[in-house]
Amino acid sequence: MRTKVAIIGAGPAGLLLGQLLHKAGIDNVILERQTPEYVLGRIRAGVLEKTAVDLLDLAGVSERAHQEGLVHEGIELMFDGARHRIDLQELTGGKHVTVYGQTEVTRDLMDARNNAGLSTIYEAEGVQLEGIDTNAPQVRYRQNGVEQTLQCDFIAGCDGFHGVSRKSIPADVLRTYERVYPFGWLGMLADVPPVSDELIYAHTPRGFVLCSMRSETRSRYYLQVPLTDKVEDWSDEAFWDELRLRLGADVCKTLVTGPSLEKSIAPLRSFVAEPMRHGRLFLAGDAAHIVPPTGAKGLNLAASDVGFLYEAMTDHYLERSDRGIENYSQRCLERVWSAERFSWWFTTLTHKFPDTGEFGLKMQAAELNYLIKSRSASSALAENYVGLPMRMEDLLAARA
Ligand code: FAS
Ligand code: PHB
Numbered sequence: 001m002r003t004k005v006a007i008i009g010a011g012p013a014g015l016l017l018g019q020l021l022h023k024a025g026i027d028n029v030i031l032e033r034q035t036p037e038y039v040l041g042r043i044r045a046g047v048l049e050k051t052a053v054d055l056l057d058l059a060g061v062s063e064r065a066h067q068e069g070l071v072h073e074g075i076e077l078m079f080d081g082a083r084h085r086i087d088l089q090e091l092t093g094g095k096h097v098t099v100y101g102q103t104e105v106t107r108d109l110m111d112a113r114n115n116a117g118l119s120t121i122y123e124a125e126g127v128q129l130e131g132i133d134t135n136a137p138q139v140r141y142r143q144n145g146v147e148q149t150l151q152c153d154f155i156a157g158c159d160g161f162h163g164v165s166r167k168s169i170p171a172d173v174l175r176t177y178e179r180v181y182p183f184g185w186l187g188m189l190a191d192v193p194p195v196s197d198e199l200i201y202a203h204t205p206r207g208f209v210l211c212s213m214r215s216e217t218r219s220r221y222y223l224q225v226p227l228t229d230k231v232e233d234w235s236d237e238a239f240w241d242e243l244r245l246r247l248g249a250d251v252c253k254t255l256v257t258g259p260s261l262e263k264s265i266a267p268l269r270s271f272v273a274e275p276m277r278h279g280r281l282f283l284a285g286d287a288a289h290i291v292p293p294t295g296a297k298g299l300n301l302a303a304s305d306v307g308f309l310y311e312a313m314t315d316h317y318l319e320r321s322d323r324g325i326e327n328y329s330q331r332c333l334e335r336v337w338s339a340e341r342f343s344w345w346f347t348t349l350t351h352k353f354p355d356t357g358e359f360g361l362k363m364q365a366a367e368l369n370y371l372i373k374s375r376s377a378s379s380a381l382a383e384n385y386v387g388l389p390m391r392m393e394d395l396l397a398a399r400a
Pocket of ligand 2: 044045046047199210212213220293294295296297
């Protein structure tokens with residue numbers, strides 16, 4: 001079998017790339033090791049930057065996001081028991097974020113791909129990349145026990161942190177940077193109305209809390225927990241009790257509890273792999289970088305990588321230029337490191353570390369107070385939270 005672009009991974013990065021390339025008339029095949037149901041069953045991100053929504057628009061898959069997504073013009077910081085609103089809209093000259101679950105983005109992309117009759121090979125086993133530093137790369141894999149080969153011009157490694165693509169870059173070429181945090185996030189999804197209209201990021205003596213949502217009837221909560229915790233240690237009742245202890249009586253006046261639809265513990269790490277291209281292999285999304293979810297950047301970074309890769313592929317096939325290919329890694333990494341810094345900073349500011357100590361707590365309190373009192377400080381938070389520009393306006397306009 002042959003295609004122009006072989007995409008490894010049918011998560012949001014792989015599916016969005018496949019849809020954008022299809023819209024540009026560039027043939028592509030996606031290889032995914034799991035089933036569609038498994039991919040849809042992973043509950044992850046919840047906040048989309050405007051740049052991500054713009055790319056969904058360009059891909060022609062944003063109708064439901066516009067209909068059902070919640071436009072949020074602000075977030076709240078809570079510390080010392082008091083809540084402080086950060087007016088994203090006012091501080092960024094009109095920008096906002098959209099609350100729309102990653103599961104729904106993935107579902108919309110899957111539906112579009114199926115409706116277009118495009119090839120997604122699920123349950124592809126033993127994917128191996130070959131010839132990535134030649135002009136004739138190929139992907140070998142097994143399906144139903146039968147060895148298959150997919151020949152292609154380029155390979156897009158959209159296979160997440162544990163995928164095969166990053167590991168296919170020679171060790172003497174790849175450079176990695178990592179920080180592992182000494183805690184995780186215990187997430188719960190429940191069909192109960194959110195405690196507040198906007199997200200609440202809370203710094204509390206018992207640890208970080210995030211109050212988020214998927215709709216006006218479905219809530220998503222996160223508690224910072226020790227890495228030694230197991231999800232089976234946490235009954236629904238224990239979760240709600242701890243949430244009440246951390247949020248306090250005043251916030252909990254509007255808390256509605258109920259049975260969990262999903263509970264999971266995600267470890268937190270900052271991770272970047274450089275370069276994001278080697279020969280004919282491009283890395284995009286979690287295959288190349290991980291951020292602690294505090295800044296809501298993971299899914300959005302995956303989208304911006306895909307935007308730059310879409311531009312590189314259309315330059316190559318439609319404009320006969322390899323400008324986008326040559327500067328792909330550098331363009332992605334500039335935005336990746338900016339998001340890594342913001343996510344690390346926001347995590348360090350709001351979470352309880354084993355070695356924080358009394359002085360460290362005073363520093364966190366001083367910075368949180370500075371944030372809400374200084375327009376410059378809150379503007380910096382706001383512009384990073386809504387997402388820095390991709391400088392793709394010309395592309396989005398040209399190809400809309
Ligand atoms: P994904 O990991 O989503 O997709 C990669 C795909 O590749 C998967 O379907 C996988 O099955 C497939 N794959 C892997 N190896 C393969 C192989 N060898 N062959 C074929 N296919 C292979 N971000 C936020 O903004 N907010 C959050 O709250 C948040 N929570 C998260 C919780 C968890 C537990 C995790 C892991 C991530 C979370 N993220 C969050 C980040 C997350 O949303 C990612 O940024 C997003 O899924 C990135 O999408 P992809 O790059 O497509 O990677
Ligand atoms: C979510 O709703 O899952 C979510 C929202 C904001 C974050 C992280 C996760 O920063």
